[in-house]
Amino acid sequence: MPGLSRVAMDSTxxxxxxxxxxxxxxxxxxxxVLVMSLGEAYFDIxxxxxDELPQAEVHHYSHSRGLLALxxxxxxxxxxxxxxxxxxxxxxxxxxxxxxxxxxxxxxxxNPGDEVIYSEPAWxxxxxxxxxxxxxxxxxxxQKSVYEFEEFITPKTxxxxxxxxxxxxxxxxxxxxxxxxxxxxxxxxxxxLSDEAYSDFVWGEEFISLARLDPNKEHAIVFNSxxxxxxxxxxxxxxxxxxxxxxxxxLKVNQHLITCPATILQHxxxxxxxxxxxxxxxxxxxVLCKRKQVAAYMDQIGLSYLPxxxxxxxxxxxxxxxxxxxxxxxxxxxxxxxxxxxxxxxxESCDAFVRISVGAASLEENQLGLRKIKELIEKTS
Amino acid sequence: MPGLSRVAMDSTxxxxxxxxxxxxxxxxxxxxVLVMSLGEAYFDIxxxxxDELPQAEVHHYSHSRGLLALxxxxxxxxxxxxxxxxxxxxxxxxxxxxxxxxxxxxxxxxNPGDEVIYSEPAWxxxxxxxxxxxxxxxxxxxQKSVYEFEEFITPKTxxxxxxxxxxxxxxxxxxxxxxxxxxxxxxxxxxxLSDEAYSDFVWGEEFISLARLDPNKEHAIVFNSxxxxxxxxxxxxxxxxxxxxxxxxxLKVNQHLITCPATILQHxxxxxxxxxxxxxxxxxxxVLCKRKQVAAYMDQIGLSYLPxxxxxxxxxxxxxxxxxxxxxxxxxxxxxxxxxxxxxxxxESCDAFVRISVGAASLEENQLGLRKIKELIEKTS
Numbered sequence: 001m002p003g004l005s006r007v008a009m010d011s012t013x014x015x016x017x018x019x020x021x022x023x024x025x026x027x028x029x030x031x032x033v034l035v036m037s038l039g040e041a042y043f044d045i046x047x048x049x050x051d052e053l054p055q056a057e058v059h060h061y062s063h064s065r066g067l068l069a070l071x072x073x074x075x076x077x078x079x080x081x082x083x084x085x086x087x088x089x090x091x092x093x094x095x096x097x098x099x100x101x102x103x104x105x106x107x108x109x110x111n112p113g114d115e116v117i118y119s120e121p122a123w124x125x126x127x128x129x130x131x132x133x134x135x136x137x138x139x140x141x142x143q144k145s146v147y148e149f150e151e152f153i154t155p156k157t158x159x160x161x162x163x164x165x166x167x168x169x170x171x172x173x174x175x176x177x178x179x180x181x182x183x184x185x186x187x188x189x190x191x192x193l194s195d196e197a198y199s200d201f202v203w204g205e206e207f208i209s210l211a212r213l214d215p216n217k218e219h220a221i222v223f224n225s226x227x228x229x230x231x232x233x234x235x236x237x238x239x240x241x242x243x244x245x246x247x248x249x250x251l252k253v254n255q256h257l258i259t260c261p262a263t264i265l266q267h268x269x270x271x272x273x274x275x276x277x278x279x280x281x282x283x284x285x286x287v288l289c290k291r292k293q294v295a296a297y298m299d300q301i302g303l304s305y306l307p308x309x310x311x312x313x314x315x316x317x318x319x320x321x322x323x324x325x326x327x328x329x330x331x332x333x334x335x336x337x338x339x340x341x342x343x344x345x346x347x348e349s350c351d352a353f354v355r356i357s358v359g360a361a362s363l364e365e366n367q368l369g370l371r372k373i374k375e376l377i378e379k380t381s
Numbered sequence: 382m383p384g385l386s387r388v389a390m391d392s393t394x395x396x397x398x399x400x401x402x403x404x405x406x407x408x409x410x411x412x413x414v415l416v417m418s419l420g421e422a423y424f425d426i427x428x429x430x431x432d433e434l435p436q437a438e439v440h441h442y443s444h445s446r447g448l449l450a451l452x453x454x455x456x457x458x459x460x461x462x463x464x465x466x467x468x469x470x471x472x473x474x475x476x477x478x479x480x481x482x483x484x485x486x487x488x489x490x491x492n493p494g495d496e497v498i499y500s501e502p503a504w505x506x507x508x509x510x511x512x513x514x515x516x517x518x519x520x521x522x523x524q525k526s527v528y529e530f531e532e533f534i535t536p537k538t539x540x541x542x543x544x545x546x547x548x549x550x551x552x553x554x555x556x557x558x559x560x561x562x563x564x565x566x567x568x569x570x571x572x573x574l575s576d577e578a579y580s581d582f583v584w585g586e587e588f589i590s591l592a593r594l595d596p597n598k599e600h601a602i603v604f605n606s607x608x609x610x611x612x613x614x615x616x617x618x619x620x621x622x623x624x625x626x627x628x629x630x631x632l633k634v635n636q637h638l639i640t641c642p643a644t645i646l647q648h649x650x651x652x653x654x655x656x657x658x659x660x661x662x663x664x665x666x667x668v669l670c671k672r673k674q675v676a677a678y679m680d681q682i683g684l685s686y687l688p689x690x691x692x693x694x695x696x697x698x699x700x701x702x703x704x705x706x707x708x709x710x711x712x713x714x715x716x717x718x719x720x721x722x723x724x725x726x727x728x729e730s731c732d733a734f735v736r737i738s739v740g741a742a743s744l745e746e747n748q749l750g751l752r753k754i755k756e757l758i759e760k761t762s
Contacts (some may be wrong), residue, residue, distance in 0.1 A: 001599055004630050005514075008489045014636040021531070024444060040441060048440065050431050058428065060421060060615045064398050065403060096477045096639055103638045104570070107513060108389045116558065125637040132488060133386075134515060150550065158383065191383045218382055234441045234644030249385050254515070256506040257394040257484045258477055262643045271581045278446050295561030307525065 014124045015345025015357070019329060023339045034361060035140045036369050037339040039167075041201075041312050041359030043283045048272055050334065058264040063256050065247075066094025067266040068241065073273045074239060082199070082209040084222075090244045091217065093251055096261040098197050098225035098238030101250075103129050104257060105221055105240055108249035109191055110135040114158035117149060121306075121315055121348030121355075123167055123195065141349040143306070146177045150184055160184065165198045165207065168315040168346060168355040170291070170308030172205050173341040178213055185219040197225040197238070200281075201287040209286040211236055216244040226269055230276050231283070237261050237269060249372065287312050287359055294358045294366050301374050305356075312359035316373070317341065319352045321380040328376065329354060330375030382435075388512055388556055395505045396726025397736070400710060404720045404761055417750050418720040420548075422582075422693050422740030424612030424664045429653055439645040443494040445636050446628075447475025447620065447750065450645040454654045455620060462578070463590040464648060471625045474599065474632055479578050479606035482631075484510050485638060486621055489630035490572055491516040495539035498530060501728025502687075502736075504548050504576065520729040524687070527558045531565055540572040541565065546579045546588065549696040549736040550728060551672070551689030553586050559594055566600040578606040579620070579692040580707060581662075584669040586690065586722030598624040606651055609656050612664070618642050618650060668693050668740055675739045677749050682755050686737075693740035694725065697754070700733045702761040709757065717753045 026033050044149045049229050071088035078084040086092055095101040112134035118126050129138035138152055164173045185192045194210035214220035228235045240250055244265040291312055298305055305316040325342035332338050342377045343353030358366050400418045407414050428552035452469035459465040467473055476482040493515035499507050501520045508518035519533055519762040545554045566573045595601035603622040608614045621631055672693055679686055699709050706723035713719050725735030739747050
């Protein structure tokens with residue numbers, strides 16, 4: 001057999017998807033699994049009829065920047081909600097999910113050998129996407145603050161990636177932290193990529209989009225996701241907000257890689273934009289309330305977790321268990337049919353953690369799962 | 382401003398998309414444009430109600446190999462239609478369009494410096510996708526046959542790409558040609574990537590999928606598209622058929638890049654698979670019939686084109702015009718509001734050609750457009 005790509009061979013399967021695939025296969029075999037590993041919250045949302053959409057257009061390609069009507073809705077939303085202004089014609093591109101948005105942006109800004117800094121725990125795909133561009137991921141070990149980033153900057157550093165609100169800790173970066181990162185970017189001529197896919201999942205604290213603090217987008221590149229915020233993870237609709245030069249480059253890459261997200265779904269989202277927001281908003285609040293209750297229950301039974309109160313994740317410590325986080329999660333799934341994600345998937349420095357997603361199961365089920373986690377920690381200490 | 386990726390900066394905009402964007406902008410300004418540049422055929426297809434689909438699943442991620450029910454339908458179809466067998470569990474992955482399928486496969490097999498051979502004219506994205514992997518595109522100049530490929534093979538050659546049926550010529554490769562390419566692959570240990578996106582657009586000649594001649598898929602990697610064959614270009618649903626090792630690598634890349642195509646559309650296609658085939662089949666035949674009439678009209682008015690009778694494209698010569706193919710197409714669009722794609726987008730050796738797509742306009746409109754092309758050739762000779 002001819003050879004394969006070394007960088008792809010060496011890449012690790014996305015840990016969250018790996019465990020969710022195991023869940024899927026257990027369910028196919030008729031097992032009931034308590035799922036606390038999903039990267040999505042389950043909302044009760046209607047499916048509006050698609051025959052109201054412009055039938056002449058729904059089957060065909062859209063503009064490769066994305067449907068203009070949807071870009072305009074997003075621009076209005078960012079202005080009203082986040083005090084961020086961008087030109088819907090030239091400063092945004094709608095992509096087949098925010099994962100593809102980040103991938104195509106890395107392809108558009110990185111040269112081989114460039115370094116990209118991010119904090120651990122980090123979303124599983126940042127380092128892999130960086131490596132697929134032959135650039136070097138520089139994961140800052142748990143748990144350093146952004147004020148310690150400068151020591152990791154070298155002449156090869158091209159970008160800093162932040163995830164705000166943070167998956168998996170749920171932390172929101174303050175204005176002061178964001179200003180500090182932008183100051184670093186100005187001083188060292190770096191891009192700052194701000195992955196804001198969970199921007200609507202914030203509870204009682206101020207969320208500031210990075211683009212608000214860099215209105216000309218000289219350093220800020222923002223990613224967001226309609227998939228996450230609308231509870232339609234499987235629809236794959238995300239976007240990039242950046243200056244015209246960056247977007248032009250992402251556009252070219254997009255034309256060669258994907259063309260556009262599914263046109264029919266773009267029409268649907270443009271048409272039902274505000275309706276869907278109104279339907280999901282109280283459900284997002286309920287998820288954040290459940291997250292707070294889960295955190296309180298963890299305090300009560302003595303499970304510790306990283307600080308943060310946003311998103312629908314908690315990053316919990318499994319210390320003093322002797323098991324690696326993968327051994328821990330595999331055993332929990334196989335013995336107890338409870339599914340969570342190993343911390344090591346979020347960085348080498350995070351092997352004493354697991355990611356818990358509270359989005360899909362009820363509070364009671366989450367509490368049951370947490371007791372199982374606590375028991376397994378005790379059994380293996 | 383921090384720097385951008387050199388390889389992305391140097392990449393050219395997909396020529397077909399560039400012209401279709403110009404069309405889009407002219408239409409926005411109220412101009413009537415005769416569109417013969419689209420990479421899609423316009424079918425009259427119904428939109429079945431989506432509320433019949435499994436409502437609990439349509440909003441969420443699917444398996445990252447794609448929905449199993451759809452993979453099974455595709456396996457049955459390939460068995461019945463193309464005498465090709467593949468395992469729906471491990472030898473296929475459904476992707477967000479065949480463009481993404483090819484991109485992710487290049488990422489999965491290529492190392493920097495590898496060479497990839499293909500014939501010009503070639504689909505615009507092959508060379509750009511190859512360069513985005515830091516590999517080297519080796520376009521074989523128009524118009525050499527596959528029997529001349531061996532002289533382009535070097536120790537760095539990793540793969541040969543074929544496009545069968547061919548966009549833009551409409552040529553179908555014979556069994557003898559396919560066997561020859563596979564022999565080369567066996568002799569030099571190469572992958573053969575067969576882009577079969579137009580497999581259903583074949584008129585009165587035998588189409589042979591490469592996988593039929595390499596049943597263990599030791600060298601053959603096949604791409605196809607539900608988008609093209611079902612007239613739903615904007616839905617972005619394609620797939621890769623290959624051996625388990627290749628698919629495992631593509632799966633990992635897909636997990637970091639896209640996750641899955643839109644789940645709701647996968648459910649729709651699995652449910653209406655045969656119905657849609659029955660609806661589109663006579664329309665595909667009508668397009669192929671129209672293509673034949675267009676070719677006869679070109680013979681009649683003295684426009685020459687490359688041999689081929691499949692797909693909905695013709696690759697026509699503009700010789701002896703003095704204009705480059707880009708100058709020619711820009712002038713035709715600006716002066717006559719007829720949109721076609723410059724041949725140079727299909728390779729440096731093809732600057733005396735233009736691509737004509739007969740899929741969207743009527744026969745009479747296509748004939749009108751052809752007369753305008755003929756006139757511009759005469760005016761600029």
